[in-house]
Amino acid sequence: MLLELNNIFKWVNQGGKRIFLLSDINLKIDEGEFISIMGPSGSGKSTLLNVIGMLDGFQEGEYNFMGESVHTMKEKNRSKLYKEYIGFVFQAYHLIDELTVYENIETPLLYKDINSSERKALVADMLDRFNIVGKKDLFPSQLSGGQQQLVGVARALITKPKLILADEPTGNLNSKQSEEIMQLFKELNQEGVTIIQATHSETNAAYGSRVLHLLDGRRDFN
Amino acid sequence: MIRNYFKIAWRNIWKNKLFSFINIISLAIGLSASFVIGLMVYYDFTFDKFHKDGDLIYRITTVYTSPEEVDYNYGVSVPLIAEVKQNLTGIQQSTAFFTAEPSRIMNASFSKAYNTPEKVIYADSDFFKFLSYEWLAGNSESAIDGPNKVVLTERRAKKYFPNRDYSDILGEILIYDDSVSTTVTGIVANFKERTDFTFEEIISLDTGKQSYMQDQITDENWNSTSSMTQLFIKLNDKKALSNVQNQLDVLAKKNESEKAVKYNEYRSFYLQPLKDLHFGKDIGIFDFTEYNADKSILTNLLFIAAFLLLLGCINFINLNTAQATQRAKEIGIRKTLGSSKQQLVFQFLWETFMLTLVAAVLSLGLAAVLLKIFADFIPEGLHFGLFADPLIIGFGVVLILIISLLSGFYPAMILSSFKPVSVLKNRIISTHSNVSIRKGLIVFQFIIAQVFVISTIVVGRQIHFMMSKDMGFKTEAITYVKTPWMDGSLQKRQLFMQKLAAIPQIESLSLGGMPPASNTIHASGVIYLDGKKEIQTDLQLLYGDDNYLNLYDIKLLAGRNLLNDTIQEYVINDTYRKLLGFKTPQDAINKIVGQGENAIPIVGVMEDFNQYSVKSKIEPMALIGDWSRKRYSQFNTIHMQLNKNSSDNWPKDIANIEVVWNSIYPESDFKIEFIDKTIAKFYDKETSMTKLLNWATGLSVLISCLGLFGLVIYTTERRVKEIGVRKILGASLTQLNVLLCKDFLVLIGIAFVIAAPLAWYGLHNWLQDYAYKTNLSWWIFALSGLGIILLSLIIMSVKTISAANENPVKSLRTE
Ligand SMILES: Nc1ncnc2c1ncn2[C@@H]1O[C@H](COP(=O)(O)OP(=O)(O)OP(=O)(O)O)[C@@H](O)[C@H]1O
Numbered sequence A: 001m002l003l004e005l006n007n008i009f010k011w012v013n014q015g016g017k018r019i020f021l022l023s024d025i026n027l028k029i030d031e032g033e034f035i036s037i038m039g040p041s042g043s044g045k046s047t048l049l050n051v052i053g054m055l056d057g058f059q060e061g062e063y064n065f066m067g068e069s070v071h072t073m074k075e076k077n078r079s080k081l082y083k084e085y086i087g088f089v090f091q092a093y094h095l096i097d098e099l100t101v102y103e104n105i106e107t108p109l110l111y112k113d114i115n116s117s118e119r120k121a122l123v124a125d126m127l128d129r130f131n132i133v134g135k136k137d138l139f140p141s142q143l144s145g146g147q148q149q150l151v152g153v154a155r156a157l158i159t160k161p162k163l164i165l166a167d168e169p170t171g172n173l174n175s176k177q178s179e180e181i182m183q184l185f186k187e188l189n190q191e192g193v194t195i196i197q198a199t200h201s202e203t204n205a206a207y208g209s210r211v212l213h214l215l216d217g218r219r220d221f222n
Numbered sequence B: 001m002i003r004n005y006f007k008i009a010w011r012n013i014w015k016n017k018l019f020s021f022i023n024i025i026s027l028a029i030g031l032s033a034s035f036v037i038g039l040m041v042y043y044d045f046t047f048d049k050f051h052k053d054g055d056l057i058y059r060i061t062t063v064y065t066s067p068e069e070v071d072y073n074y075g076v077s078v079p080l081i082a083e084v085k086q087n088l089t090g091i092q093q094s095t096a097f098f099t100a101e102p103s104r105i106m107n108a109s110f111s112k113a114y115n116t117p118e119k120v121i122y123a124d125s126d127f128f129k130f131l132s133y134e135w136l137a138g139n140s141e142s143a144i145d146g147p148n149k150v151v152l153t154e155r156r157a158k159k160y161f162p163n164r165d166y167s168d169i170l171g172e173i174l175i176y177d178d179s180v181s182t183t184v185t186g187i188v189a190n191f192k193e194r195t196d197f198t199f200e201e202i203i204s205l206d207t208g209k210q211s212y213m214q215d216q217i218t219d220e221n222w223n224s225t226s227s228m229t230q231l232f233i234k235l236n237d238k239k240a241l242s243n244v245q246n247q248l249d250v251l252a253k254k255n256e257s258e259k260a261v262k263y264n265e266y267r268s269f270y271l272q273p274l275k276d277l278h279f280g281k282d283i284g285i286f287d288f289t290e291y292n293a294d295k296s297i298l299t300n301l302l303f304i305a306a307f308l309l310l311l312g313c314i315n316f317i318n319l320n321t322a323q324a325t326q327r328a329k330e331i332g333i334r335k336t337l338g339s340s341k342q343q344l345v346f347q348f349l350w351e352t353f354m355l356t357l358v359a360a361v362l363s364l365g366l367a368a369v370l371l372k373i374f375a376d377f378i379p380e381g382l383h384f385g386l387f388a389d390p391l392i393i394g395f396g397v398v399l400i401l402i403i404s405l406l407s408g409f410y411p412a413m414i415l416s417s418f419k420p421v422s423v424l425k426n427r428i429i430s431t432h433s434n435v436s437i438r439k440g441l442i443v444f445q446f447i448i449a450q451v452f453v454i455s456t457i458v459v460g461r462q463i464h465f466m467m468s469k470d471m472g473f474k475t476e477a478i479t480y481v482k483t484p485w486m487d488g489s490l491q492k493r494q495l496f497m498q499k500l501a502a503i504p505q506i507e508s509l510s511l512g513g514m515p516p517a518s519n520t521i522h523a524s525g526v527i528y529l530d531g532k533k534e535i536q537t538d539l540q541l542l543y544g545d546d547n548y549l550n551l552y553d554i555k556l557l558a559g560r561n562l563l564n565d566t567i568q569e570y571v572i573n574d575t576y577r578k579l580l581g582f583k584t585p586q587d588a589i590n591k592i593v594g595q596g597e598n599a600i601p602i603v604g605v606m607e608d609f610n611q612y613s614v615k616s617k618i619e620p621m622a623l624i625g626d627w628s629r630k631r632y633s634q635f636n637t638i639h640m641q642l643n644k645n646s647s648d649n650w651p652k653d654i655a656n657i658e659v660v661w662n663s664i665y666p667e668s669d670f671k672i673e674f675i676d677k678t679i680a681k682f683y684d685k686e687t688s689m690t691k692l693l694n695w696a697t698g699l700s701v702l703i704s705c706l707g708l709f710g711l712v713i714y715t716t717e718r719r720v721k722e723i724g725v726r727k728i729l730g731a732s733l734t735q736l737n738v739l740l741c742k743d744f745l746v747l748i749g750i751a752f753v754i755a756a757p758l759a760w761y762g763l764h765n766w767l768q769d770y771a772y773k774t775n776l777s778w779w780i781f782a783l784s785g786l787g788i789i790l791l792s793l794i795i796m797s798v799k800t801i802s803a804a805n806e807n808p809v810k811s812l813r814t815e
């Protein structure tokens, strides 16, 4: 088992009232799964992904990741954990505008203290695999949306994460670009990478091995 | 990693060109001021550090303590020298010398005599054992061990005997003042390191006994002290200090004057350590040393530098925290990619460091400019080349690091603490605390700028006030010429007068001593017995003939002028009259001051005038004639009233006077001075201080306004949408402008409210040192406050007006 959420509650206080963003979420995910999270806008998909990605906290419940209990962990160890095992892909790509394609893909390696020759080899592999060698010296603003997301995925993969969290990875792309990205995810999944994606599209969700429905921060089993 | 930081830093600096420019300029100004001022401090603190056992070397100086004041003299009485040499224990060495100002030096092979050779001393034979010179010819043992010997420095030898071998120069005869003959017995290299021992011609002391200094050198009186008499000792060790001081105290006590107890005036000997020599604030260095380092000025300068640096750092902090939201996305992404907080902090500090480095390079150029601008303020030996000194380089590096930390740390903490989720959700609003810190910093900046502005106005006014204050005598179109010191002939002076009288443009002439105001004081202690008690005063003496008062338009309040040039009579000033206790000037007439052969009648009372700058108060004074004419004439200066309506012709008049001078004193250099120029020179220190303050003010206002400009641009750009909406709703240009400037104006107003009392307090204290002072009028404060507000309004309007003018449709569409 890769991770497990038990009775997760997350809320914010607004005007003296508790507003629940997540309530009583229970979830077990095994290595090698490809999960799609669906639900209407505002149902808490992004919130859940952020909790799983350890970027955001929660108020109640237990979260175990690879046998370690995240909820009792210090911030510092938590970031060590996700740095090691999790890659993120965002709807808005979130590339660093001031860095070239090459440098964007290389950045996660810098934070893992990998030496320069190894970095070169890894980035070159990745550029190759995604067919963007010719674009390596361009800045994000010089790429199309699909190309930017390709770079985003390449960057998420460069550290060979066990888990990829993708929040509407194709939300800003046209259908052809979407298909390419989803195809890519499928291949990755077949190579053994666990993937959790949030999406509004049934077509995209169909790529996954399991679909998880959310409604107002709760799992919807209907 | 560093390479990655370097790249992103560079791209960010480049991307925000305007902000980077503001940051760099602000820091560069502060840094260049610090470099120059650091250089000055370094320069002054590295004098005479190279002497062997330098920490054991002391100069014996004299301190006079009376109930009214403490007085310093860096000389000693001559008999002390023999006492120290023969009886003082605890010292390993001592040397005495007399600083001299000969008028002329000649040699058979000179085509013309050299006038007033500078930096000449008469030194005893221990001198060259005390200071180790490098000998280029001759040797330290015998060079000045007998009469009629002189040692020249390399520089002087080259001047007098160009293109001659040093050994060849030995044996040449030099004649001082047409009468004292010396043989060159040695040539030494000038000290290469910074030193105040800048003597160029060292004559053996025995020679001095034949010179005009004879009286001085052989003076047996324990109670006369001249600053020419220099006495240095080298202690056995540090512990000997108190022992030596005790012996000196005993000597001072034993040879006390009779006046000591009676008037409560005591003399003591103070051991001045070599390291303090250069900072001779109260004491002075040597008679011929012009530049005198002043620790209090250096401290003030350091404050100015620190303030300018601080202002630059504040700009950096403000602009960077304001811009934080723009960096937020990058920060959030980096955190999700695995960056730790420390790594981000390091990245931002690195960016700041690079920016500071660029500023530092720029500031070197600015420093060169500053050194030029303040050339008259800065000693000659202090030049740009000193920047290559390892210590200065080290200081620069440390300063750059400190500045990077100071300006980078807070923004780095703010930026790196953003939470990735909120960033990625676009939910970054600048937190409240960080906005209020920014506001606080703006207020702080404008307090400094405001205090500087107010101070500049007040100091400028005070100096203008002093320089234009009526001295109490006429200063227009009056010049004076001092006749050559060496030529004591009264006939020649009178001939000079006669010839000058023939020049029609000279309206009036007088022969006398110094002008009514000068920085030379002749004074003698006089006693008046008014029946009940003795009134002892230091009475300043002014020498002048019967036309002197008339020429300077000094009015008599009672009595008459001096009868003739040599009669022993006093015309006292009104201050002395009051001090003696006479109710009216008339009461003082015919009273006798002094006793016995020194009993002298008061024949007139003249009105008061300032004898020095108006910083000091008016002292008791008397106009007297040339009593000692037979021995030594005090009438050595010719005062002339030129036609005040034809100032265009003065250069021609002066040329005429010079022709007359050359016919009478062909050997001597002609030097004429206008009395108003002489008076302006009393305020040299204040004038250079104003210049400094003007610059400090200008720069601090510039830095603060640049920062303000940056922030206004930033906030305005963030509000274009709001501006567009308001405009569509019908807001006028003025209303929009008020809306955009209001927040900043409030801050500047707060800064003024804090700055005004601070400035008032500081300036009020500063003015206490002046006998005559300007008022700290309310309008000065109001004016400078309004000035700053107006200036910042103009600066803000540059941006806000263009923003308000923009077509709202355009700004709304882009959103
Ligand atoms: N800090 C917060 N304070 C208040 N409400 C919040 C906060 N964070 C999230 N929410 C609310 O929680 C709900 C869930 O948000 P979330 O972004 O997870 O939805 P989503 O399912 O990802 O929606 P979408 O499909 O539009 O991306 C929303 O109603 C949002 O307004």
Ligand SMILES: [Mg+2]
Binding pocket: A045, A046, A047, A167
């Ligand atoms: Mg979402």
